[in-house]
Amino acid sequence: MTWLGRLFRRDRVERQLDAELRDHLERLTDDYRRSGLSEREARRRARLEFGGLEQVKEVCRDVRGTRWLDEIGQDLRYGFRLLRQSPAFTLVAVASLALGIGANSAIFALVDSVLLKSLPVRDPHRLILLDDGSWTNPIWEQVRARQLEISDGAAAWNDVRFDLARAGATEFVEGLWTSGSFFDVLGVPAVLGRTFTVADDNRGGGPDGPVAVISYAFWQRRFGGEASVIGQTLTLDRTPFTIVGVTPPSFLGPSQGRSFDVAVPLGTQAIVRGPGHWLDDRSTWVLEIMARLKPGQTVELATSALRSVQPQIREATLPDGWPQPMLDQYLKEGLTFVGAAAGPSGFRTRYQQPLWIIMAVVAIVLLIACANIANLMLARAATRRHELTLRLALGASRFRIARQLLVESLLLASLGGVLGLLFARWGSWIIVRQLSTPRSTVVLDLTLDWRVVGFTALVAVVTALLFGVAPALRMRRVDPNDALKEQGRTFAGEGRHSIGTWLLGAQVALTLVLVVGAGLFVRTFGKLATLDIGLDKDAVLVVDVDLSQTSVDPEARHALYERVRAAAAAVPGVAGAGLSLITPVSGAGWNGPVELKDRPEVPTRERMTFLNSATPGWFATYGSRLRAGRDFDARDVDGAPAVAVANQTFIRRYVKGEPLGQIVRFERGPEGVQPVQIVGVVQDAAYRSVRDPIPPVLYLPLLQAHTKGPGRLNLSVRAASGSPVLLTRSVAAAISQVDPDLSLTFRPLAAFVDGALVRERLLAMLSGFFGGLALLLAGIGLYGMTSYSVNRRRAEIGIRMALGAHSSSVVALMFRRIAWPVGFGLVIGAALSYWASRYVTTLLYNLDARDPATFIGAAVFLCAVSAVAAWLPARRAARIDPARVLREA
């Protein structure tokens, strides 16, 4: 029988062992009987000679090699019984472990996906990226021509949003412009159909015309996973594309945090965008360029290969209209490759630090939970001491008993781990949903893979060791004799320096760190969220109006925009509407240097102003009040004197004396210096981002700023009351009546503001949640400790009260019990927070990471929680009836 067979047929093996030994005994008896002894004597002699049947069996079982497993089985069954016997303990322990382990797994899944995982492509470690930033298509074409001199092939791509709609309101999908070599260089095969060939990338489409490769998720979502999708037509920005292939489910796209739905060759841009394409544009910096190392080639060798052809690449792609110094710089600057196994990701750069911080936070929460459970286990071990010492006295080895305690810990941790995994799946999904903004949907591969499961298992085991080792170690100090004599009346975990007190102190210290962190992040978010940005963010709906799909003549664009604006303004419930080139806090910007006549020596960088162009009524739409002068009006058209409205910061910084009527000059790219007369001063408002300090801004009348109407503008609509989102349908209908070919995208202004605060909100939310959880756990720990102490000292308290102690002095007695761990915990915690503050400085807004108010507030709050946690059981102690206690004794 095999080892495994013996394990599973334990009963049979046991029966056979018994039969075999009994057979031997019978034969021995028979022999004695035959030698003439009486039946009784024969039996006696045989038994004597054979020795203890059970002892022989024990040794045989040892030999069998499954003994330790049998024993662990026993330990497990025993552990289960114990856990069932104390459901309250089990519930608290498993729930806090599930929360602690689950939080760790959830954040690990994010960290893994964003920071650690490589792209799911062939040999990701051979992928390199042209550093740093984006490149123009002419540069890419130069690199492409020399790709095999440099590496084993190169690819380029650019993120884009395509509109699937054939007309009217937009329906965006995440798109990629890719080079023809993209999928081959990355090593991503098609699960259906084919990927691109180099020929597909020809200007204006390859042999099969404009073709598209779609992602697995998009295939499932839009086409229900039908194989007939190959050959079907997909309309992207009003251009028909033929679907030729589907990528594998694991491939979400080249950049982490973003997923793609549709990829099309770069060359087809000539069809989609018509003359507006940037394929020959030497100043449109949008492409990422990636290459694959040759076998054995290092990143350095690839860089030097690139440097040797750099002069040709640079010479052939000189941007037009750049001043000479910048061109010199352009030629000189060395091109460099960097490793890119995980793909490039702005998302990763942005969330790296917050993710590590939250990872540390959840690890601390788990430590606090561990300390709690360790304390509970210690208290339990103390009450179980009699049972355990009895077993010791009966011959169980210390190792066996320590193992029993560890198995119980592992059992708890495994239960917590399994539940935690469920919690983690849900938790990481919630977090990813929180990360998405109106402008970019965040998609991460969070499938429950072996890495996350393995991490969870590891955390569970480490946790079990953390909280299980203390009670197990304690067993080493137990002397069976002493313990039996004491009849289980003694308890462990007393005194100032007991393990329990230290654990409690550590808990308080770690909790303080988390509460301070939560305080800093919540205050940062609060400051940003309530920041007066000078805009009525809850009243405005922003409509992106895109003319690129219409046939309108460039000369007629302004008129069309005006009709669109008037149509929107006429919709019931709309209080006003205005057009502008740039939407505030959308991240977009336009700037240029101001000419300072009296100070020409000031470098360009220090005399920049931001610019925007707007129609009359635009300020009112946003609720921005004019401080002086007038708004734009019907006079300010092309040909009339050039005017401008400046914000207060602009006036403060660049204008001396009475601003109204002054002429300011600013440089505007190739059009040169433009003089404008200030006719109004508007109150300061956020321009590009909520976080930035408000910059100087100069607003120009739309009709004067752009002689020909731009291809797209933002229409801002102010709701008379209620949420502006409710206006979406009626405004869309009104605008479509003007021209059904307009592409429209609707977003409330509040979404832009919230989108700018995603990182801060996430940090505040998570640190607040986990800080609260830590407080709760620490509170439970303190409550348990005091409660335990009250029970243990019932008799003593009774006697004290009988001798005249006042109930307040009893409460004070109990408070003194926790004063020490809370006190030293606060000191250590403050020191730890002070040290850890260096890691969060850059994530705070207008707040010192060592902000004394936050530190003191957190400490006071923690003290209050501790006091409540201790007061509840202490009150019980004060109500002890001395007479009853004395009778019981």
Added chain:
Amino acid sequence: MTTPKSDLPQGTLDLLILKIVALGPLHGYAIAQRLQQISRDVVQVPQGSLYPALHRLENRSLLVAEWKLSDTGRDAKFYRLTRKGRAFMQEETNSWHRLTAAVGLILDAAEGEAS
């Protein structure tokens, strides 16, 4: 019980059991009897060592066991040598002979020097 008993050197019990079983399938009691008989009562194996040894050899697949009806009318567990057991026995026998020869040589030489 006049014959003096000897303690078995470490590991030799296994070899003796294999040798006995090599002659034909036997149950535990018979193995103990044979050991005693062949060694003319010098070797007496307590049951506390015999059965663990049998189970250990079975565990290592040097022996296989089957339950068969025996002379007493009850089922008894009969041990039989496996091919692997036979090879192992050969090996161990050879090394035992080499060892005892060497030990004998040393003892004789030492005596010669002393005289």
